[in-house]
Amino acid sequence: MNQITLQNLAPGFQDPQLDSQLVFRTALQALARPGQIQTLDRLPEPPAPLGAAAAALALALCDLETPVALSEDLRGATFDYLAFHTGAPLAATVGAASFVLVGNGNHLPDLSAIDFGDAEDPERAATLIIQVEHLEAGPGQRLRGPGISGHIDVRVDGIADAFWDALKLNRKRFPLGFDTFLVTGRSVLGLPRTVILDAEEA
Amino acid sequence: MNTGGYNFAYLDEQTKRMLRRTILKAVAIPGYQVPFGDREMPMPHGWGTGGIQVTAAIIGPDDVLKVIDQGADDTTNAVSIRKFFAKTAGVATTTRTEDATIVQTRHRIPEKPLHEGQILVYQVPIPEPLRWLEPRETETRKMHALSEYGIMHVRLYEDIATHGRIATSYDYPVQVNDRYMMRPSPIPKFDNPKMDMNPALQLFGAGREKRIYAVPPYTKVKSLDFDDYPFEVQSWDQSCALCGAGDSFLDEIITSDRGDRMFVCSDSDYCQDRQAARSKEAAE
Ligand SMILES: [Zn+2]
Numbered sequence: 001m002n003q004i005t006l007q008n009l010a011p012g013f014q015d016p017q018l019d020s021q022l023v024f025r026t027a028l029q030a031l032a033r034p035g036q037i038q039t040l041d042r043l044p045e046p047p048a049p050l051g052a053a054a055a056a057l058a059l060a061l062c063d064l065e066t067p068v069a070l071s072e073d074l075r076g077a078t079f080d081y082l083a084f085h086t087g088a089p090l091a092a093t094v095g096a097a098s099f100v101l102v103g104n105g106n107h108l109p110d111l112s113a114i115d116f117g118d119a120e121d122p123e124r125a126a127t128l129i130i131q132v133e134h135l136e137a138g139p140g141q142r143l144r145g146p147g148i149s150g151h152i153d154v155r156v157d158g159i160a161d162a163f164w165d166a167l168k169l170n171r172k173r174f175p176l177g178f179d180t181f182l183v184t185g186r187s188v189l190g191l192p193r194t195v196i197l198d199a200e201e202a
Numbered sequence: 203m204n205t206g207g208y209n210f211a212y213l214d215e216q217t218k219r220m221l222r223r224t225i226l227k228a229v230a231i232p233g234y235q236v237p238f239g240d241r242e243m244p245m246p247h248g249w250g251t252g253g254i255q256v257t258a259a260i261i262g263p264d265d266v267l268k269v270i271d272q273g274a275d276d277t278t279n280a281v282s283i284r285k286f287f288a289k290t291a292g293v294a295t296t297t298r299t300e301d302a303t304i305v306q307t308r309h310r311i312p313e314k315p316l317h318e319g320q321i322l323v324y325q326v327p328i329p330e331p332l333r334w335l336e337p338r339e340t341e342t343r344k345m346h347a348l349s350e351y352g353i354m355h356v357r358l359y360e361d362i363a364t365h366g367r368i369a370t371s372y373d374y375p376v377q378v379n380d381r382y383m384m385r386p387s388p389i390p391k392f393d394n395p396k397m398d399m400n401p402a403l404q405l406f407g408a409g410r411e412k413r414i415y416a417v418p419p420y421t422k423v424k425s426l427d428f429d430d431y432p433f434e435v436q437s438w439d440q441s442c443a444l445c446g447a448g449d450s451f452l453d454e455i456i457t458s459d460r461g462d463r464m465f466v467c468s469d470s471d472y473c474q475d476r477q478a479a480r481s482k483e484a485a486e
Contacts, residue, residue: 021261021262120344146421179227
């Protein structure tokens with residue numbers, strides 16, 4: 001039995017209108033400035049293993065119109081939490097999801113199965129929200145592209161190498177392709193489909 | 203916060219969320235017009251709703267809003283929009299470009315350089331750059347999908363054949379990040395170079411046609427041209443009659459019923475700052 005009981009539900013935003021707006025602006029800044037780590041000010045208190053940053057993005061952006069796919073570890077309590085606070089339905093497959101939430105970046109779903117959009121509707125592509133262990137400015141991945149003046153370096157711990165391979169393929173599909181938020185603690189890193197990994201140019 | 207019994211920034215939460223998702227996709231696909239849902243959006247008429255919808259979706263209580271109409275902060279339209287957001291979102295407003303976090307504009311880009319973290323919101327009447335060449339939406343969507351922009355080059359070349367130069371001086375088409383052709387809204391082509399590699403985020407809202415598009419900061423924006431007919435901006439023989447600026451976009455105004463004319467900055471904030479600096483210098 002998996003019934004949602006109000007008493008057991010972890011709280012969402014304290015002030016849904018204002019917190020959603022602030023979280024959205026942080027997400028907007030993160031996507032507009034790829035590689036620049038942004039800090040979320042307003043955090044909900046989701047049930048583990050869903051972290052506060054991933055929950056904040058989901059609460060600010062998801063609703064009845066956005067099917068959500070969840071990695072194995074996030075099914076159960078996380079789905080109940082998101083369903084209650086956002087009304088978002090569970091996607092039948094990862095390919096049918098508008099948002100794909102991944103609890104642990106070391107265990108990625110099949111990134112070739114998600115929706116990349118199509119040539120006339122590239123905006124339909126999914127947004128990934130992936131929890132990682134650590135984000136830090138500095139040597140690691142070198143990024144270029146729109147939103148970046150020159151280049152920017154960022155270190156990401158706790159994400160499978162397959163993610164960076166998928167990101168290189170993603171760039172080749174442009175204007176199709178997924179957009180990504182990497183999150184940990186209060187931090188958000190935006191990686192829109194325009195991001196170029198510097199290694200590609202070498 | 204007291205916002206006079208309105209929803210914060212007027213729109214309901216579901217509508218704002220839908221617009222916010224649209225804006226994020228627009229930033230991820232620079233220059234591409236993202237369509238948004240058919241939901242009814244009751245907005246005061248006669249303002250051009252596209253820019254207001256974008257501003258309503260992004261604005262928060264800590265923002266400082268500047269609104270310009272043809273470069274001026276004091277037109278009826280600009281004043282109304284500032285009051286609207288002061289009332290429904292409780293935000294502070296300003297006329298100073300450098301103090302604003304959000305600048306909503308109709309038909310100009312401010313003369314003072316924008317800085318990182320600022321957002322410029324354009325009000326867009328017609329979003330599709332190819333529309334006057336191809337009326338069918340199904341066809342223009344295909345052209346964007348295939349990056350087939352030959353008809354626009356033919357059109358500009360016909361301009362040259364007829365006028366000896368590209369005659370388009372407003373809403374001059376650009377290509378964003380070497381991919382999508384984009385309509386910059388009816389700004390003078392004088393402003394086009396400001397879009398290129400701008401540190402601010404640029405968002406474009408078309409209300410009637412329900413499209414949002416974006417140019418992220420530090421993104422290449424190229425005005426279309428030809429090797430033998432390079433892109434050129436407007437220039438004037440005069441300087442501003444009020445502040446002496448020789449580098450700003452000038453409007454010609456009639457100063458008497460005898461038809462006397464003078465040229466003054468279209469950007470009133472820029473002009474006033476320069477006038478203040480001049481009178482300070484004169485006093486010293
Ligand atoms: Zn002047």
